[in-house]
Every structure is written in structure tokens, then in C-alpha cells.
Amino acid sequence: MIDPWASSSVDYDKLVNKFGIKKFSSVLKDIEDPLPLMTRGVIFGHRDFEKIIPLVNKNKEFAVVSGMMPSGKMHIGHKMVVDQLKWYLKKGGNLSLPIADMESYGARGIDFNQAKEMAVTEYLSNYIALGLDLTxxxxxxxxxxxxxxxxxxxxxxxxxxxxxxxKAIYGFSPSTSISHLYAPIVQVADILLPQIEEYGGPKHVVVPVGVDQDPHIRLTRDISDRFKSKYGFIPPSSTYHRFLTGLTGGKMSSSDPKTAIYLNDSPNEAEKKVKSAKTGGRESLEEQKKLGGCPDQCVVYEMLVYHLIDDDDELKNVYENCKNGTLLCGECKTITAEKMKKFFERLADKREESLEIAKTLL
Amino acid sequence: MIDPWASSSVDYDKLVNKFGIKKFSSVLKDIEDPLPLMTRGVIFGHRDFEKIIPLVNKNKEFAVVSGMMPSGKMHIGHKMVVDQLKWYLKKGGNLSLPIADMESYGARGIDFNQAKEMAVTEYLSNYIALGLDLTxxxxxxxxxxxxxxxxxxxxxxxxxxxxxxxKAIYGFSPSTSISHLYAPIVQVADILLPQIEEYGGPKHVVVPVGVDQDPHIRLTRDISDRFKSKYGFIPPSSTYHRFLTGLTGGKMSSSDPKTAIYLNDSPNEAEKKVKSAKTGGRESLEEQKKLGGCPDQCVVYEMLVYHLIDDDDELKNVYENCKNGTLLCGECKTITAEKMKKFFERLADKREESLEIAKTLL
Known part of the structure; x- marks a missing residue:
């Protein structure tokens, strides 16, 4: 297994220890046909995922919940979620994809019509273009x-x-609007929804999220317990993926164009943005040839791992050639930018049709 | 005008002064064909009712909102509300009658099926039996x-x-459930509902309530202002009626059978309860003949005023004969109990049919 993030800026091991999240690596061997995001350690943690594995392996009934809040632009990092959803759908899962317009209203004041419009044009159409069959x-x-x-x-x-x-979970104050206060409860309901009678009753559910979403998961698990006697809820399982690093080395942010490659960027923009990204290169070319690069701290390499190279051997080659100083940043950026451009060209090709399908969904 | 409550235990004048409620007596003269509850001062206060009067007089468009929380038994005091609703319906009002099952769940933990059952068997069927055409x-x-x-x-x-x-209005604490916190907001929405586009847009609305409900009214008026630019809400008007005194002299309570005559009591029970009520009689028969009774402090007389005598002259006779000592409590109770029994017989006659109609409404 390739795990290029041992020295990542986020200490995922600490997160695992502190909050009771389990390491994904300990269950990985039980998964037949795992996703590259799993084998490569991008999905690094879980709660109760061992209960989902036999269902995934045998194509038995389970549900997956993955919400989207229509409040900004989708960026390349969001592709991770779509890749997981495609995998779960193939494995027999029922996908439940709430659009959190009550949250975007309560937390951000976005009105419902605007949220709906954004959900269709920005989110659903990109989900489809990325290959998830929402129909x-x-x-x-x-x-x-x-x-x-x-x-x-x-x-x-x-x-x-x-x-x-x-308040303890979200830091709300007494002057927080009630709609904002209420939004996380709607989210809890989203996650428990597949278990109500109308949707077939209690079942195993998995929620693939970034680790910043774990407070929601814990709240949901707690509340599911409080209604266990009435609904027979099974506490939902969850998996946690790493953040995609932004182009400038910090977080990739929906609202900061310098940090993110947006899915609606043109192929040329996407290509250009890759070339602007922070790498794990050394101070000088000479030094890099001698010491090798630092793929562990390289945004460009991360793009290859997360999104652009499916083949493990090919990826390993890049990693080793970077480490031993034969693959330099300029060349690597050119290769990666080209792959990104191609990826965006395929996305652009599908955009129009995807939008038409998306419009029929809500 | 007969106003037998100058010395009532609740100081309604103070309520009027302290909270900015206006005296109903000051607008009474403008109302064509007012209800006895109005002329007799049972409805003693209002907010913005002067805006409703021309609409009532001319049978023009306005709405009336009156909620019921399915949490106990209806008693004779609730008849006051139904009498007002009948009058408004006759005057061309659109009645909007929410059943506050979200409140009974949030505030009292009553589940939705139970609330619905109670709404039909206890509330709607009695509203109909009392003569309000809910169809x-x-x-x-x-x-x-x-x-x-x-x-x-x-x-x-x-x-x-x-x-x-x-918290300031309802005394909620940080450990109050969110559903309880949310219930008054649903009530605000009930009151503003007739003004949304789906119901014809902004219009004058009146909410007839007991004075204990004024905090809801003020909250609603405040919130209506905050959404004025979006919805054009007109702050709802309100009227305030006195409480019906309980049989023992305190408050008539849905949950204390010693204080209340329930609408589902049998005619004989109702008759018996009238006979058990606290009167304004003197210590001895002799004293009463000499000094006269105190109808102002008499639960039995109150029943005549609120519910059992429509004719003002007849009522005035009772009042004067009590005051001058010729009508003693025993005889007066017999007369009143007989009227109550007859009233309950009429109610009982309609019960079965009313229930059938009620069942079709939800």
C-alpha cells in the first residue's frame, strides 16, 4: 500500500486516537475489490465500517447517505465523494443524496429558489458528469x-x-437563529431517513465524510440511540477521508479561487491551475537532483494519487522517480496538467447532457 | 352594558395598561350587531381591532385564526371561542383552525396519532356540536x-x-428540547399563514384569545414586521376574553375535574356540577335576604352571562333580583342547572353526527 501522507500537515493519527475513530487500514484487508482511495489511505478512518463490509462484499442491502450543501462551487476535491458513491452503487447500496437547502438557508441565508438552482446547475450536473447515474x-x-x-x-x-x-457541538450562541440551530437536526434526520418504515425500516447505513464532519456523525449516533426503542435505529457507520490540499498548500476552499480547481473551470484553466500549484520541490534544481523531491508534501502528486492515476504501478513510478531526483517538478507538472486537462475535457463534453438530466431530478 | 366583573379576581384593567392592550369598550360602539360576549365585557381588550371592524361590518375579506392544542378535555369555557368563531364566519371571515399537534408533541410529548385522535373526538366534534360548521x-x-x-x-x-x-418570552432554558423551542414558531406561522400568497396574500387577520396568549400575539406581530419586506405581512389584530372561573372559584382547568364542566360530561353530570359551584351567596340565608347576593363573585351567575342567557333583560333581572335579595342561591342554582342540563342535552343529541362529520375533516 502506498501511503504518501505520513508527514501530512493534518495529524490524522491523532484524530483517530482522540475521537474514537478507527483506522481504516485495519479493515481494508476484508474488503473485496476496494477503491484506490481506500488502498491509498485517502480514506483513513471509520466508525463501524466492519458492519458494512460483508454487505458490500455480498451485494446485500445497505444504504449510503451523502449530503450536499448548495452554497458554493464544487471543486476537484469533491470528486472523492462522487467516486465513493459510484463504488457503493456498484456494490448494491441504496444512495440517499439530500440537498441541504434548509441548512444553506439557516446557516447562510441562501433562499430556497437560489439553492435549488445551484443544486441543479452546480452539484447534480457535476455528479452526473463525474459518472454517477442519478437516475x-x-x-x-x-x-x-x-x-x-x-x-x-x-x-x-x-x-x-x-x-x-x-451549543457544545457547534458553538452556537443564544443569539444564533433558530433556523441555524435546527439545521443540524435536519441533517441527523437525513442520515436516519433510510431506516424509517417508509424506506424499508432499520438497516446498515454508511456516511462517507471528511473528518470535519465527525461531530455530525456522533450527534446522529447519539440521537439514533435515543429513538432506538421506537424505530430500532442502527447507529450509522461512517468513513473519513483526508482533505484535498489546496493549490497554495492550505485547504482547498470553495470560496477561494486561488486554492481550488473548480469543476466548472475550463480545461485550459484547470491545466493552468495545476501548473501554479505548490510542489514538494527543493530550493534549487541542483539540490533536487541530489536529494530528490518530497512527494509527501506535493499538491501535484496528491492530485495524481487522489484523482488522476488509477494504476498503482504507474503511481509508484512517479513517486520513486520524484524521490530519487529523476522526475523534476517541471516535467511532472506538465504530465499532471495534461492529465487534468484531459479529465476536464471529458467533463466539459458531458456538461450539457448532464445538466439536462439534472434538471429532471428535482 | 352589563359589566358584572368590576371586582373580578383578575385585574383586567391592569393587563390593559401594562401590556399595551386597548380596552374593547372603546371600539364596541362601532361594531354593528356585536356578540353578547362583547357587549357584556367578557371580551375586554384588543390590539388593532379597529382595523377589523369595517371588514366585519361590511362582510369584506378578513381571516380569523384560532388554534386548538389537543392535550386535554374541552370544557364549557371553550364555548366562548366557538361562539366568536361562529360570529366571524357569519360576518364573512375566513376561519383558519390549526390543530397544534407539533406543539402538543414538543411541549407535552403527545404523539401525533394520539393528538389526531384527540383532535377529532374531543375538539372538532365539539366545535361542530356547538354549532360551528367546519365543512x-x-x-x-x-x-x-x-x-x-x-x-x-x-x-x-x-x-x-x-x-x-x-427564552425571554417563554422562560425556556438551555435544556429545553428543540422541538419545544420550535413550537411557538409554528404557532406564529399558523397566525401568518392566511397572508401568504397561497392563501391570497396580505390581509387583515384577527386572533381571538385569552389574555394569557398575548405573548404569542406580540411575538407574531414582531416577526411579521421582520418579514414585511418579503411578504407584506400586516401585523395581526387580536381580542382578549376573560377566563371562565372554575367551579371552585379558581381557574377552570382542563385537567382538574372538580373545577370544570367538560363538554363530554353527561347532562346529569353537568347539572350536578352547576349545583356544586361556588356562588356569591352570604354566610346565612337571613343575611342574604337583607344584604342581597354578590353576582360579581358568583360562578353560577358567570355561567348565565357567558353561556346560558342570551337576552340582556332576562340577565339583568337575575342580576337585580340577586342584588336585592329576592333571588336566593338555591333557586338560582336550580334555574341555572336546568338551563345547563338542557344545553348539554342538545349537545349530546348532536354528538354522534358531529363525530361522523369530524372524522371526515382530517
């Missing part, structure tokens, strides 16, 4: 604000949580 | 939990209130 009968896409079952469940669940608990 | 095309009855427009509006409104404000 599959095992996929449910809904707007929170228009989906009665989730609204009703949220209100019911809200009986067993209070301001104190939400 | 009229100008009457809307709905369960909060099943009425999308009100749920959507509530969430939208919740953007502009917060824990601090609700």
Missing part, C-alpha cells in the same frame, strides 16, 4: 425543504436534543 | 404536522428569532 432506481435525490419525510423526522428527533447539546 | 368552504382545519405550507413558513420565520428571544 438509477437505487438513488434518491431530494431537497430537504421539499421532502416531507425528512422534515417530519427532524421535528420528531428534535424532541430529544437541546440548546446545550447543540 | 363551510370558508373554514380551513389542519394538523400542523400534516400541513406543508405552515411547516415551511415556520422554518423560514425561524431565521429571524433566536434562543434569547424565546
Amino acid at each position: 438509477d432506481e437505487n438513488v434518491l435525490v431530494y431537497l430537504q425543504s421539499e421532502h416531507d419525510p425528512v422534515k417530519n423526522l427532524a421535528f420528531e428527533l428534535s424532541k430529544k436534543t437541546n440548546f446545550n447539546e447543540l | 363551510d368552504e370558508n373554514v380551513l382545519v389542519y394538523l400542523q404536522s400534516e400541513h406543508d405550507p405552515v411547516k415551511n413558513l415556520a422554518f423560514e420565520l425561524s431565521k429571524k428569532t433566536n434562543f434569547n428571544e424565546l
